[in-house]
Amino acid sequence: MQRILTRGEIETLDRTSIVRLMLPKPNAFSIRAQRLRDLAPDNPIQDYLLLIAQLADAQQQVFEQEWSLPALNETQLAQAQAHGMPPFSASSTPRNDVWREMFRAILAQLLQQVTLPEPVRANVAQLTNDIRNNPELIELQADALLNQELEEIDTARAPFIMAALQVYWSQLAAGLNSKQIPAHTPFGVCPCCGSQPVSSTVMLGGPKEQIRYATCSLCSSQWHIVRVTCTHCEDTKKVAYHSLEEGSVGIKAESCGHCQHYRKIFYLDKEQFAEAFADDLASLTLDILMGEAQFYRANNNPYFWQAAEQ
Ligand SMILES: [Zn+2]
Ligand SMILES: [Zn+2]
Incomplete structure (x- = not known):
């Protein structure tokens, strides 16, 4: 009997035709703010969503x-190309x-x-x-955030410091052109800045229909990751999907039995206006589950930062 290819395998076969990377949209933050406002009513963290909006x-x-902003210099570009590394690596630039x-x-x-x-x-x-x-204190906190040194992080200050780092890195990424980014960069991190994704989204319409993109938690670039693959460890065998009984069918957690991690995944055919940051934040109940x-x-x-576990 002939085996039917899974969606992930079909996508792998056709990988050459898939747009690999989308640089940050110029209105990414205002789309996020609007979505946060739309999600706020009746949400258990309504006030927080409105603050983040x-x-x-x-x-x-x-x-x-x-x-x-400092332009990408030739040395940085050559090094990135030679080593297959993100040109604006957040931890080393x-x-x-x-x-x-x-x-x-x-x-x-x-304050206004x-x-x-x-x-x-x-x-x-x-x-x-x-x-x-x-300023040295602020710089140390920024270093801790970018390097995920959770025990050093002040959770009340972190969202504001991250907000500034996001704007800075989004501008850097927006100034790149796709050709400057190495064709192959390490799995699971942003090809522009090397940061981890906040969540991933399965697209709707046009050539990206049903293609999954991860969204960078720092620069908001989006890059292709084949579906039914753990975005954390690249395992494909122990991936499972979870959702809330009373929640939207377009919002799931993609878990991995190999590394025991999960990230949210949004399906635009079922939740058309899902936004990588806003919908992740507004579905805190799914994190509890x-x-x-x-x-x-x-x-x-x-x-949203939680204190490191003691
Ligand atoms: Zn990035
Ligand atoms: Zn995994």
């Missing part, structure tokens, strides 16, 4: 301003000080919002103060 709005405004200017601008936008809750306002004001008077099933989140949503 305000943060994403501030990110969009700062993203659209003129910043002079020195950050230009302009990222702290972007950070200050994001916080200034937030009259609806900002009082404890958040105090936190944002203190961060603003530290950028000016204690996965924790009960003894699976670990592969990495944090950049807008």
Whole structure:
């Protein structure tokens, strides 16, 4: 009897015709903010989603301003090509000080919002103060976040620092052209900046119909990962799907029995407006279910950090 190919195998056969990488969209943050607002009503973390919507709005405004960012130099480009490494590796590329200017601008936008809750306002004001008077502290926290040193992370400050790093790296990535990125980069990390994905999305319509893309948690680039493959360890044999009984059928957790990790996966044919960051954050109940099933989140949503387990 002839064996029928799985969807993953069919996709592998046809890999040459698939667009491998999509650089960040210029309105990525405003799409995120809108989706967060749409998801907020009746969500168990409604107020938090609305706060992050305000943060994403501030990110969009700062993203659209003129910043002079360091261009990719020939040495970086040659090294990336020679070693098959992301050209703007977040853990090894020195950050230009302009990222702290972007950070200050994001916080200034937030402070103008009259609806900002009082404890958040105090936190944002203190961060603003530290950028000016204690930049080394901010840099150390940024290093800890980019290197996933969870025990060093201040969870209340992390979403704001990450927001600035996202704007900085999204601008760097947006300035690349696809030809500058090596054809093969390590599995499971962003081809532009080497960061882990926040979630993955199965596309709808056109040539990308039913093709799955991972979204970078830092620069928002999206890259192709064959379906029914663990986005964390690349295993294909012990992948399973979980969803909430009362939840959307377009939102699932893709778990892996090989590495015991999971990430969310969104299906645009069933949840048309799913957004990689917003829908991940708004489906915290699914994370609780996965924790009960003894699976670990592969990495944090950049807008929501949990304290390292003692
Ligand atoms: Zn990236
Ligand atoms: Zn795995």
